[in-house]
Amino acid sequence: DAKTTQPNSMESNEEEPVHLPCNHSTISGTDYIHWYRQLPSQGPEYVIHGLTSNVNNRMASLAIAEDRKSSTLILHRATLRDAAVYYCILRDWRYGNKLVFGAGTILRVKS
């Protein structure tokens, strides 16, 4: 399984943008980049995913490097409700669509 590397934790101020980085240097051509977030004692919540092009949805934006070896999840205006663990995951649809979770990044948002 292709691996991802994320910082253990990050801190942001409320109402400011947050850029959460992820390195995936062994990504293959069929891997989609997925992001999920998890609040304490809850199941992970899907945030966004992409293959090659940058993606936007109502929750966030995903910027993917041209060589696909890294990506950045962008929260445009952090709120206290965005404080969570954020997971960057590579999903290879050829092999059971498994998601392999790493430790993720703990995002703290200060008011």
Add this chain to the structure above:
Amino acid sequence: DGGITQSPKYLFRKEGQNVTLSCEQNLNHDAMYWYRQDPGQGLRLIYYSQIVNDFQKGDIAEGYSVSREKKESFPLTVTSAQKNPTAFYLCASTDRGRAYGYTFGSGTRLTVV
């Protein structure tokens, strides 16, 4: 509303007992998954199923069993062979073969007493 329902939310098990965790989805998803999460850790895959009557072991399948008799249901049995079953268990589903996101249930917290 479509989603995944896990029950019960909290479960207590005596040592030596088998217990079954329920997972039901009404999303018409082909693939379903069971994950285990220990405090402060990421999720680890126990079992997954891409179609009815078929399932595969994940990374930590020992001491667990599953069945997939219906598309919407994927129950997980934690057997007495699982030496350290206290954990948070999460069920998920997704469309098979498509680049869709996973939908997760709200989890079952199992405690051995």
